[in-house]
Amino acid sequence: MVEDIQTEVFVRFPKLRGHEAIYLCADDTHGTAIMIRAQKEGRTPEALIADMAVQHQRDFAAFGVSFDHYGSTNSAANLEQCSQIWQALRARGMVAERSVDRLYDPVQKTFLADRFVVGTCPKCGGLDQYGDSCEKCGSTYPATELKNPRSVHSGATPELRPSRQLFVQLTGLQSFLTDWTQNSGALQTEVANYLAGHFLDKPLQDWDVSRPAPYFGFAIPDAPGQFWYVWFDAPIGYIAATKEWCQRTGQSLDAWWRNPQCEVVHFLGKDITYFHTLFWPALLHVGGFQLPRRVQIHGFLLVNGEKMSKSKGTFVTAQQYLEAGLDADCLRYYYASKLSSKIDDLDFRPEEFVGKANSDLVGRVVNLASRSARFVEATGLSAKYPDDGGLFARAAAMRDTIAAAYEACDFREATRLVMTLADAANEYVEQKAPWTLKKDPARAAELQDVCTVVLNLFHQIVVYLQPVLPSLAGKASRLLGSSCDRWNLVETPLVGTKVATFEHMMARVEAAKVQAMFVPAGASTEAAPPAAKGKASPGPTPIAASVPAAASDPAAAADTLAKEPLAAEISIDDFQKIDLRIAKVVAAEAVADAKKLLRLTLSLGSGPTRNVFAGIKGAYEPEQLVGRLVVMVANLAPRTMKFGMSEGMVIAAGTDGEVFLLSPDQGARPGHRLH
């Protein structure tokens, strides 16, 4: 969402200035991860990505992010563009073919990336290490050297199988790419240096762009059984999305992608830098398309200085933010006020967020309208713009400086500049004290003049912030009876117009709501080992999850005990009757006819998996459970339920309907007994 808001602000700016600009985005849908997830959920990848598309677009809409077109890389238009670029690569003799040995999961019938294989480190004997390197001793090795290797997906022992792969040879474009990355100005200097030092200092390696079936993606037309690697078709989706937009609006694709007058700007996260700064420009070059004027790379979103991640429970979704009752414009402003053109990570700090929203937006900006509009509801604005000591002119004169900051993606600077205007305006209010003027009927004209000045300054500020706060701009428009959607409105004061009845424009942020956002159902779960996404968790990270506010409150804890008093004493023998085991969630799905139940497939490491019905539907999404470890009662007598046999029970904590699953510290494996 950081990225989408950043891009959105960037796009609204030229639109505000009267330029023709379009904002395109698409779901990146292909690849192994999606395929396997769909398999686990027992549906087709197409069904999965269709759901994701709906969910993504709903979230974006809720944050005022308005795309001109939202596509998918799994579209006919994209297949067509991919084929065209592929032909161009073939025509230039840039495609090579050779055989490569790859690890293969015989159960899932799929080749495995190294991150999808875990086993024992060949150097230090560390358990459950990835196929590329050991996090315990730091050594690296080929996945084939891993002892007791098993597939993360199925647990099966992988086999080595030869696979015919297609490569794009990039050496011929070395000088072109060197020149573009170092001299075009499209890249941030850190990025240009990174590329120069990592890739361009030696001959570029061939790029492996094919994956053997089964693979969710596009079949390569002239290579049976081969699919394009997701990073081949993903960026081409930019062009495909443009094409779909062109078809809808009757425009020509070439007028955008092959027009030197058209500026293409990409926004992306630092994790996918090289795809967009080497392979992508290479593809564009070969395909005869316009290269991006700017590739703007941003950092990750942190929470309180820590990497935000699902596995640590600090992951907050757009939906959670909104469900906590927080305002979309506040987040937009907060992000904008922290984003510069650099790659720095963006640290979300709750107190700072509350402060910025309340002090900057409510206290300084909206407050301008709120402390002046009421006085002129009856009279409207003065017919002639009064002497304001040069305030309006000074604010108008700042337009180019503010514009330059937007243009440079330095939104932090842009919002800072605008806030200085709000400060000046509040000082003016203070000085003129309209509340004093109001008491003296003889000074009615003066009062009207003062409010005219304040509301005009407010209007300027809102226009300047329109890219960041579109919703506020709309409300200000209704108040002032004038739009706030053209940059040059800051140059001419509004005079003689009516002023509508003042209404609240923005709610103050309550700190409690921000806290609530971090404690959604199931947030404090330690999700599992290296499964799904194939990204390493950095180092040994025990359960660092956010602690529910209530639990850290002694009073609430006492209350909890009162609600559920301690049970009668038992002997150690009694306890040992219960066989508690660590289990891994292999699959999870909602039980259609049940209100509370999820059907879990649990693995104890070996032996048959267990089918367990757990009453946690209200607290956990099935997909967030897959791959994580839980604690189960393994020797509980099986019980026939309406929906089938339940062979065990999953342990969870909570009162009053709360459900918090338990997770072991890192290192515990499925099958371990709790003693």
Next chain:
RNA sequence: GGCAGGAUAGCUCAGCUGGUUAGAGCGGCGGCUUCAUAAGCCGUAGGUCGCCGGUUCAAGUCCGGCUCCUGCUACCA
């Protein structure tokens, strides 16, 4: 291990091509005000600019070394 980036007030950061008493916002502290969504205004305290050395009339700013932090990368590109 390789590479990149960073280290400036309690916090987040500005400090361009080296040049007067190192800045901003937030926070802290003191006061004023009451029109406004307990909002606003004024004042004030805080820094050996990571450490060591060098160049210079002059260095946070350039050069060398060191320490620490972060990220990327290491097999797959």
